[in-house]
Amino acid sequence: MNLDLLGKRALVTGSSAGLGEATARLLAAEGAAVVVHGRDKDRVEAVAASIRAAGGTAGTALGDLATDEGAADVARAATADGPVDILVTEWNDTYNVNVVSGVRMIQHLVPAMRERGWGRVVTIGGGLASQPMNTHPQYNATLAARHNLAVSLARDLKGTGVTSNVVSPGAILVEATKELVTQIGPDRGWGRTWDEILPNAVEALIPNDQGRFGEPDEIAAAVAYLCGAYAQYISGATIRVDGGLIRSAF
Ligand SMILES: NC(=O)c1ccc[n+]([C@@H]2O[C@H](COP(=O)([O-])OP(=O)(O)OC[C@H]3O[C@@H](n4cnc5c(N)ncnc54)[C@H](OP(=O)(O)O)[C@@H]3O)[C@@H](O)[C@H]2O)c1
Numbered sequence: 221m222n223l224d225l226l227g228k229r230a231l232v233t234g235s236s237a238g239l240g241e242a243t244a245r246l247l248a249a250e251g252a253a254v255v256v257h258g259r260d261k262d263r264v265e266a267v268a269a270s271i272r273a274a275g276g277t278a279g280t281a282l283g284d285l286a287t288d289e290g291a292a293d294v295a296r297a298a299t300a301d302g303p304v305d306i307l308v309t310e311w312n313d314t315y316n317v318n319v320v321s322g323v324r325m326i327q328h329l330v331p332a333m334r335e336r337g338w339g340r341v342v343t344i345g346g347g348l349a350s351q352p353m354n355t356h357p358q359y360n361a362t363l364a365a366r367h368n369l370a371v372s373l374a375r376d377l378k379g380t381g382v383t384s385n386v387v388s389p390g391a392i393l394v395e396a397t398k399e400l401v402t403q404i405g406p407d408r409g410w411g412r413t414w415d416e417i418l419p420n421a422v423e424a425l426i427p428n429d430q431g432r433f434g435e436p437d438e439i440a441a442a443v444a445y446l447c448g449a450y451a452q453y454i455s456g457a458t459i460r461v462d463g464g465l466i467r468s469a470f
Pocket of ligand 1 (some may be wrong): 258310391
């Protein structure tokens with residue numbers, strides 16, 4: 221893809237692992253200067269160093285986005301070498317971490333995007349926002365809040381040149397997913413080895429048209445598309461990347 225991201229600066233929150241890491245790597249490969257973020261210094265620096273080793277430009281920002289001070293530290297570090305044009309937000313936890321953290325970063329970074337007349341906010345939502353499961357209602361509800369918030373933001377950004385959209389993953393195979401499935405697989409009769417467990421876990425937990433879990437790079441590609449020049453006419457939209465796990469037509 222040539223997404224015209226040279227000269228753009230992107231902060232990807234929670235990019236020391238999982239979907240955020242894949243997204244930071246892809247945006248850097250597409251020419252953006254990325255800011256890798258997380259709370260664990262070693263992990264953040266390792267991801268940034270490997271992006272630089274691959275020829276990309278990467279800085280770092282450390283901080284717990286569950287607190288006002290942590291969010292202010294992250295915004296300060298992320299803008300130390302220039303303004304942020306692209307904000308990709310995602311966290312693991314309940315309301316404060318999952319929703320209010322996004323609001324904190326939007327408040328810090330979007331006003332300057334408005335002034336410059338160009339910007340991207342991409343929120344990571346999830347299929348459980350529209351199709352909640354029977355457990356973890358607190359988590360399901362935070363995803364729904366993120367989808368809703370992103371659309372409100374899009375309307376508020378009318379005429380500014382800044383867009384706000386959602387990428388909604390299905391079940392993506394990050395380390396934590398693999399650990400969970402490996403742990404519960406034998407008790408559920410799915411098998412003992414990963415190769416035995418995998419197809420049964422897909423069928424039992426996430427039946428979808430592709431018959432597999434998604435990969436972090438598949439989320440990163442959708443985020444990168446929304447960040448690029450081709451997507452200027454897309455705002456307030458959701459791109460589902462879930463193999464057809466969510467059955468709704470809209
Ligand atoms: N994986 C899936 O199947 C899936 C599906 C739908 C939606 N999602 C959403 O996608 C997002 C990422 O999921 P993932 O699977 O990639 O998770 P992950 O691999 O566990 O990565 C989470 C990232 O968030 C950072 N983080 C966690 N708490 C933080 C806090 N309080 N302040 C700042 N950073 C924090 C972590 O870094 P540190 O530990 O260094 O702070 C790490 O970089 C989540 O919001 C999740 O709801 C995932």
